[in-house]
Amino acid sequence: MMRHSMNRVVLFLLIAGGSLLGMPAAYAGPPPGTVTVSIEPAAQIVNVGDSVSVDVVLDTMSNSVGGGGVFVDYDQARLTFVNGTLGGSWNQFLAGPNSNGDIISLSVGRSGGVVGAAVLVATFNFTATAFGPAPLDFLFVSGMQETSFTDTSFNPYTTLGVDGAITIVTPTETPTQTPTGTPTESPTPLPTSTPTSSQTPTSTPTETNTPLPTATPSETPTITSTFTPSSTPTLTSTPTETATFTASSTPTETPTVTPTVTPSTTPTTTATPTVTPTRTPTSTPTPRSPVITGGATVGSERIFCVASPNIGAPNIEVYSAGPNGIVENGGGDDELLGTGSTNAFGECRNGGMPGIPLSRPLVAGEVVFVLDTVNDLIGQAIVRLEAIAPVVSTLGMIFLVAMLALVSVVMLRNRREQREVPRV
Numbered sequence: 001m002m003r004h005s006m007n008r009v010v011l012f013l014l015i016a017g018g019s020l021l022g023m024p025a026a027y028a029g030p031p032p033g034t035v036t037v038s039i040e041p042a043a044q045i046v047n048v049g050d051s052v053s054v055d056v057v058l059d060t061m062s063n064s065v066g067g068g069g070v071f072v073d074y075d076q077a078r079l080t081f082v083n084g085t086l087g088g089s090w091n092q093f094l095a096g097p098n099s100n101g102d103i104i105s106l107s108v109g110r111s112g113g114v115v116g117a118a119v120l121v122a123t124f125n126f127t128a129t130a131f132g133p134a135p136l137d138f139l140f141v142s143g144m145q146e147t148s149f150t151d152t153s154f155n156p157y158t159t160l161g162v163d164g165a166i167t168i169v170t171p172t173e174t175p176t177q178t179p180t181g182t183p184t185e186s187p188t189p190l191p192t193s194t195p196t197s198s199q200t201p202t203s204t205p206t207e208t209n210t211p212l213p214t215a216t217p218s219e220t221p222t223i224t225s226t227f228t229p230s231s232t233p234t235l236t237s238t239p240t241e242t243a244t245f246t247a248s249s250t251p252t253e254t255p256t257v258t259p260t261v262t263p264s265t266t267p268t269t270t271a272t273p274t275v276t277p278t279r280t281p282t283s284t285p286t287p288r289s290p291v292i293t294g295g296a297t298v299g300s301e302r303i304f305c306v307a308s309p310n311i312g313a314p315n316i317e318v319y320s321a322g323p324n325g326i327v328e329n330g331g332g333d334d335e336l337l338g339t340g341s342t343n344a345f346g347e348c349r350n351g352g353m354p355g356i357p358l359s360r361p362l363v364a365g366e367v368v369f370v371l372d373t374v375n376d377l378i379g380q381a382i383v384r385l386e387a388i389a390p391v392v393s394t395l396g397m398i399f400l401v402a403m404l405a406l407v408s409v410v411m412l413r414n415r416r417e418q419r420e421v422p423r424v
Contacts, residue, residue, distance in 0.1 A: 035060050035149050035157045037070065037121065039136045039164025043289040046128050047171040054136060054164055056121040060114065063157060067093065067109030068149030070121060071139040076102045078134040078168055079126040087120030097122050103145060113152045128168040133376050136164040140326060160325040165378055169286045288346060290316065290370035290379030295355060298364045302355040305348040305370045305379065314339030315374045316348055318356050321367035329378055330371055
């Protein structure tokens with residue numbers, strides 16, 4: 001009797017435990033018949049004036065896709081659409097890519113369907129025209145501009161979109177040698193003794209060979225003896241005029257022209273380098289799109305990421321894309337899970353601790369992403385895949401251990417009773 005009671009208890013526990021272990025997870029991932037279309041690469045940084053291309057890539061998630069249409073919104077103020085090309089996997093009802101205002105549209109088809117994790121839908125070519133972030137967003141406006149894919153019988157799949165973004169920066173200026181008055185080594189004339197014609201007569205008395213006065217014979221008196229009959233002959237002496245030689249002892253001042261070396265006051269042309277202020281390029285840090293580096297796993301309650309440095313709280317935001325799985329930049333049904341900041345190295349922080357804590361654990365299949373609200377940049381979205389095995393709760397684990405223990409006890413008891421049965 002006791003044995004039957006124990007067996008009933010074991011049976012009850014097996015049923016109860018099995019029901020607990022078989023409980024589905026809170027969110028089992030994308031339902032069957034879901035495809036994902038994404039912009040690749042999800043984030044790029046280019047200079048103003050650069051050409052830039054992005055691919056529209058489809059993950060059919062093992063479904064056979066017969067065709068679909070894509071609508072992508074872009075920023076005309078920062079990007080100019082040049083042209084686009086369709087991927088080689090499509091061969092029916094092809095249209096576009098065409099740009100109508102700020103929306104690029106296209107349609108593709110494939111007879112027999114296409115299956116693949118990275119099917120190229122189209123390539124878009126742009127020219128970056130202005131500084132700033134330029135998001136590329138899929139549109140899901142029902143009945144108008146709805147990005148959607150179907151099977152070969154035109155039955156629509158649930159289409160999830162992963163947007164992209166192009167960050168446009170100003171090209172770093174390369175300092176060029178601006179020809180300023182580059183000093184050329186011209187020989188600097190040393191002050192030369194330029195004789196100026198200012199002949200300053202110096203009164204330098206020089207001994208001039210003044211010819212001595214030539215003895216000019218003066219009239220030599222002739223003594224004439226005049227015999228005047230007198231009673232007494234008298235000899236009368238008449239003075240003779242004698243020439244007097246007067247020597248000129250006064251030196252004659254003859255102006256002598258002595259070349260005087262007068263320094264020329266003519267300005268000497270000296271090549272002086274002209275210092276022209278050259279514009280020094282300012283090192284402007286380029287905003288970095290947020291990237292999740294860890295914690296994006298089922299059950300995680302903290303996300304680790306990197307973004308632009310020194311962003312104050314609460315401008316780094318972690319979101320779940322919500323039930324529709326569409327990244328809507330924090331709008332729509334996107335769910336805010338946590339906020340934080342970045343340090344000088346761009347590492348996400350919250351209250352000084354690494355990572356950003358979440359308001360709830362992450363579940364399988366949801367899409368999580370990080371948004372930088374200062375630079376209006378969105379990080380690469382991460383799609384959680386469907387869980388391989390059901391999630392065992394804590395209560396289920398307790399029942400499992402209890403069942404194993406009871407089964408072991410019942411088996412041992414049955415063996416003992418079998419040994420104690422007397423043989424007839």
